[in-house]
Amino acid sequence: MGSDSKAEAIKRAKVLMVGAGGIGCEMLKTLALSGFQDIHIIDMDTIEVSNLNRQFLFRQEHVGQSKAKVARDAVLKFVPHINITPYHANVKDPDFNVNFLRQFNVVLNGLDNLDARRHVNRLCLAAEVPLVESGTTGFLGQVTVHVKGRTECYECQPKPMPKTYPVCTITSTPSKFIHCIVWAKDLLFTKLFGDKSQENDLFVCSDDASNSEKPMEDIFKRAPDEDPKQYGKKIYDHVFGYNIEAALVNEETWKNRRQPRPIFLRDALPEKLNLQNTNPEKGCLTDDLSLSVLPFLSLNNPQEVWNLAENSRMFLESLQLFIEKREKDIGNLTFDKDDQLALEFVTAAANIRASCFGIPLHSLFDSKGIAGNIVHAVATTNAIIAGLIVIEAIKVLQEDFENCRMTYCLEHPSRKMLLMPIEPFEPNKSCYVCSETPLLLEVNTRTTTLRDIVEKIIKVKLGMDLPMVMQARTLIYEAGDGLEEDVAANYALNLNKSLANLPAPVTDGTMLTVEDFQQELKCHINIKHRDDFDEEKEPDGMVLSGWTAPEKVGVATSNGESPSADHQITLEPTEPEVVELDAEMLDTKRKLLATLERKEHEEEDHEVLSILVNDDDDDDDVVLLDDHPEANKKLKLQ
Amino acid sequence: MDREELTAQETALYDRQIRVWGVDAQKRLSKASILVSGLNGTSIEFCKNIVLAGVGDLTVMDDRLVTEDTLQANFLIPRDSDAYGGRSLSEVCCESLRDFNPMVRVSAEKGDLSQSEMEFFDKFDAIVVSCCSLNAKVAINEKCRKRAKRIAFYAIECRDACGEIFVDLQNYTYAQKRSDGTVERHLSYPSLEEAISTPWRNLPRKMSKLYFALRVIERFELSEGRTPGKLSSSDFPSILKLRKELCDAQSLNESHVPEKLFERILHAGSKLHPPICAILGGILGQEVIKAISGKGDPLKNFFYFDTADGKGVIEDIS
Numbered sequence: 022m023g024s025d026s027k028a029e030a031i032k033r034a035k036v037l038m039v040g041a042g043g044i045g046c047e048m049l050k051t052l053a054l055s056g057f058q059d060i061h062i063i064d065m066d067t068i069e070v071s072n073l074n075r076q077f078l079f080r081q082e083h084v085g086q087s088k089a090k091v092a093r094d095a096v097l098k099f100v101p102h103i104n105i106t107p108y109h110a111n112v113k114d115p116d117f118n119v120n121f122l123r124q125f126n127v128v129l130n131g132l133d134n135l136d137a138r139r140h141v142n143r144l145c146l147a148a149e150v151p152l153v154e155s156g157t158t159g160f161l162g163q164v165t166v167h168v169k170g171r172t173e174c175y176e177c178q179p180k181p182m183p184k185t186y187p188v189c190t191i192t193s194t195p196s197k198f199i200h201c202i203v204w205a206k207d208l209l210f211t212k213l214f215g216d217k218s219q220e221n222d223l224f225v226c227s228d229d230a231s232n233s234e235k236p237m238e239d240i241f242k243r244a245p246d247e248d249p250k251q252y253g254k255k256i257y258d259h260v261f262g263y264n265i266e267a268a269l270v271n272e273e274t275w276k277n278r279r280q281p282r283p284i285f286l287r288d289a290l291p292e293k294l295n296l297q298n299t300n301p302e303k304g305c306l307t308d309d310l311s312l313s314v315l316p317f318l319s320l321n322n323p324q325e326v327w328n329l330a331e332n333s334r335m336f337l338e339s340l341q342l343f344i345e346k347r348e349k350d351i352g353n354l355t356f357d358k359d360d361q362l363a364l365e366f367v368t369a370a371a372n373i374r375a376s377c378f379g380i381p382l383h384s385l386f387d388s389k390g391i392a393g394n395i396v397h398a399v400a401t402t403n404a405i406i407a408g409l410i411v412i413e414a415i416k417v418l419q420e421d422f423e424n425c426r427m428t429y430c431l432e433h434p435s436r437k438m439l440l441m442p443i444e445p446f447e448p449n450k451s452c453y454v455c456s457e458t459p460l461l462l463e464v465n466t467r468t469t470t471l472r473d474i475v476e477k478i479i480k481v482k483l484g485m486d487l488p489m490v491m492q493a494r495t496l497i498y499e500a501g502d503g504l505e506e507d508v509a510a511n512y513a514l515n516l517n518k519s520l521a522n523l524p525a526p527v528t529d530g531t532m533l534t535v536e537d538f539q540q541e542l543k544c545h546i547n548i549k550h551r552d553d554f555d556e557e558k559e560p561d562g563m564v565l566s567g568w569t570a571p572e573k574v575g576v577a578t579s580n581g582e583s584p585s586a587d588h589q590i591t592l593e594p595t596e597p598e599v600v601e602l603d604a605e606m607l608d609t610k611r612k613l614l615a616t617l618e619r620k621e622h623e624e625e626d627h628e629v630l631s632i633l634v635n636d637d638d639d640d641d642d643v644v645l646l647d648d649h650p651e652a653n654k655k656l657k658l659q
Numbered sequence: 660m661d662r663e664e665l666t667a668q669e670t671a672l673y674d675r676q677i678r679v680w681g682v683d684a685q686k687r688l689s690k691a692s693i694l695v696s697g698l699n700g701t702s703i704e705f706c707k708n709i710v711l712a713g714v715g716d717l718t719v720m721d722d723r724l725v726t727e728d729t730l731q732a733n734f735l736i737p738r739d740s741d742a743y744g745g746r747s748l749s750e751v752c753c754e755s756l757r758d759f760n761p762m763v764r765v766s767a768e769k770g771d772l773s774q775s776e777m778e779f780f781d782k783f784d785a786i787v788v789s790c791c792s793l794n795a796k797v798a799i800n801e802k803c804r805k806r807a808k809r810i811a812f813y814a815i816e817c818r819d820a821c822g823e824i825f826v827d828l829q830n831y832t833y834a835q836k837r838s839d840g841t842v843e844r845h846l847s848y849p850s851l852e853e854a855i856s857t858p859w860r861n862l863p864r865k866m867s868k869l870y871f872a873l874r875v876i877e878r879f880e881l882s883e884g885r886t887p888g889k890l891s892s893s894d895f896p897s898i899l900k901l902r903k904e905l906c907d908a909q910s911l912n913e914s915h916v917p918e919k920l921f922e923r924i925l926h927a928g929s930k931l932h933p934p935i936c937a938i939l940g941g942i943l944g945q946e947v948i949k950a951i952s953g954k955g956d957p958l959k960n961f962f963y964f965d966t967a968d969g970k971g972v973i974e975d976i977s
Contacts, residue, residue: 074672074675074713075675080758098738159679395678397675397676397678399945405937407937408936408937411934
């Protein structure tokens with residue numbers, strides 16, 4: 022009987038779970054209850070308080086411990102005698118190579134970042150192990166199945182890259198609050214408290230020649246005996262007052278834009294500054310991360326939006342507190358959303374800047390979400406998605422691939438459905454990951470260096486961590502340790518050379534081969550020379566293409582229709598709105614519904630649905646249920 | 660509306676979900692009182708979800724003793740017969756549920772809800788029933804509707820690899836956010852009895868077949884005096900006979916309620932499929948959270964999920 026073979030398949034299965042967080046806990050519980058007996062889990066994280074609202078295998082007393090290990094222990098309590106092997110490690114570790122993966126019948130992802138997902142995707146393709154992918158944000162979720170050769174791989178549909186912003190938008194012409202946050206977090210905070218050796222110009226826009234001589238450095242350097250209060254006031258007037266005044270001089274910039282107004286302390290805090298005594302009681306030991314200005318300013322509601330005066334006080338007090346209480350940290354801090362004082366400072370700074378530019382101010386709570394790239398999450402969606410994952414996993418184990426589905430969990434029903442299954446699509450013939458089709462890179466081969474290609478294209482866009490680059494049969498670069506000195510030196514030299522000047526010149530028409538051994542991925546890039554690039558649209562001076570959506574063939578439907586070109590549900594705007602069903606979401610859903618309604622004639626159960634991409638608004642990039650790692654990376658100036 | 664703020668502890672714990680539904684909704688949740696009658700794999704999923712969400716209190720009712728049989732699909736019961744032996748499901752589950760969120764008061768109530776005093780109902784904002792006969796479900800639903808305060812009523816049932824949720828919010832008004840502004844919506848839910856009395860031939864053609872199948876099974880269990888969920892393949896012929904009777908009475912073609920569906924459900928017997936429990940328990944969790952917080956479009960009034968087609972479908976039967 023079918024059910025016995027199903028039970029057998031489950032009992033014999035060896036399953037790898039990647040992630041023991043929101044989806045992971047629910048998944049592990051469901052797998053164990055469903056009769057799985059050999060489960061391996063990889064998770065590099067430790068438990069935090071904010072996890073406890075949904076990662077129900079963890080308790081308060083587990084905070085700080087390994088998620089994989091605690092999850093295992095918790096599950097064994099109600100399903101003893103099964104094998105659960107936890108790995109408190111990063112799935113990108115070389116230990117988890119293709120051979121390691123080959124031992125599993127299926128891999129189930131419960132990850133929260135694109136980088137790891139791509140990595141696992143490549144390993145699964147190389148090991149030829151089916152992968153069940155998933156993601157959730159708020160009430161939305163999805164489960165997709167990837168079987169090599171039969172379905173798309175995870176990367177057949179180019180995933181939206183984490184949002185980055187043109188430098189000028191951040192340094193000179195912000196129009197949204199998130200621009201102010203990025204400025205405060207990655208520029209100002211870093212300038213004041215971070216690594217001084219980093220190049221960091223808060224106000225320079227590359228087309229603004231007048232700024233190139235300004236000696237900014239001096240102002241931010243604090244003399245050892247300089248009064249922290251005075252220092253703070255000086256910084257305030259500098260970044261919110263004088264620099265804005267200077268920016269107004271260039272009329273071109275403001276021709277079609279709302280002019281910012283400089284804000285000086287005397288305007289924001291007209292009454293005589295009476296900074297409270299911010300020194301906590303001498304006997305009181307607060308750890309650095311909990312240090313906070315909030316109680317001193319009686320601003321105890323993180324949902325409240327502070328006015329300009331309150332933000333200004335917050336700016337000064339938090340800056341002062343950093344100097345007085347955390348001097349040792351100054352010079353090597355990076356922003357951490359769980360560093361309360363850093364968060365307060367960044368919120369205040371972003372809000373004052375927003376005031377200058379007429380952008381609405383935000384609360385500490387909202388700022389934390391934006392600055393920390395927090396993904397909002399609830400237990401119910403994770404539970405639903407985990408159930409769907411296990412259902413797909415069981416189909417995969419029985420090799421019942423025809424019945425595998427991609428399932429979308431919707432907040433608003435579409436044609437009466439809250440859970441919507443669609444058939445997986447066939448592999449994309451031009452996917453460079455699973456189909457070995459070459460890519461095209463347009464680049465100025467005379468000015469672009471090999472380093473630019475390696476860092477921005479190969480590592481970031483192609484997601485290869487340890488690449489090897491060849492031109493015909495010549496190795497022009499290899500990453501990694503263990504290289505001989507002269508070989509490594511040669512590569513170091515190559516990195517600094519422009520493409521056309523490499524020992525094996527890379528010019529128009531050349532093809533590069535790039536390989537990553539750990540991911541067992543090889544791909545080809547055809548180079549096309551171009552002299553000019555658009556500053557705003559192509560800030561890197563390089564354009565990678567050829568990674569197209571799949572052709573309109575392959576998936577049969579009852580009435581012969583094919584999926585449309587872009588079939589990705591885009592869900593989350595980069596500024597997570599706390600509660601409101603914002604306009605973009607509703608718009609996406611309406612488009613989805615409209616498309617589905619067009620297909621109303623289909624009667625078969627396995628309908629194929631086209632889902633539109635909402636990409637009209639360039640600014641509001643939407644990410645498919647992933648977090649947004651390090652949007653600041655693109656900000657470093659040349 | 661009470662103006663007191665969430666505590667720092669609550670704000671820290673609920674941070675990620677407050678970012679989904681907001682502080683006001685969280686406050687309303689923290690004042691809500693929920694009752695769950697009938698504990699099995701599906702309803703305990705719901706219990707977990709609602710406790711994690713941070714309701715004020717949860718009361719569970721199920722006097723059945725914990726046995727091997729009741730352990731299936733249950734992650735609340737430690738597999739240690741010393742720990743659970745001789746104790747009721749509600750007692751044991753209650754203890755585990757408390758661990759999920761110390762800020763929620765979880766308690767076990769003895770007795771049979773369908774026999775409970777009317778006043779007992781008044782404590783609750785929402786009542787969820789599972790493992791329940793048709794008569795009991797209807798009786799409890801009627802009691803909910805008779806009280807002065809509106810008590811949301813939910814019935815949840817899983818069989819084999821499929822399941823059903825029924826929702827009754829009586830007269831429900833809420834603010835619906837749309838792209839063109841906020842609109843006040845009024846929904847009028849039928850009682851369970853009213854809903855299932857809808858003549859079958861009046862229902863849309865492409866309706867979930869599970870609806871009909873479960874109505875037949877419900878009737879069968881009732882007329883044969885069987886414990887809900889304890890049928891088996893040997894009941895197949897009798898079930899088909901009842902199917903014919905009911906379909907004839909409703910002037911509906913028998914093929915509308917496929918044999919295969921009954922085969923599956925009966926063959927599964929009392930066995931639960933944990934992924935289905937998770938899915939249904941999750942959907943139900945969201946529904947109760949919506950109704951308590953007054954945020955979001957509640958589903959009206961039946962929800963079905965079946966692994967066979969993988970769809971989670973809402974049917975409006977009124």
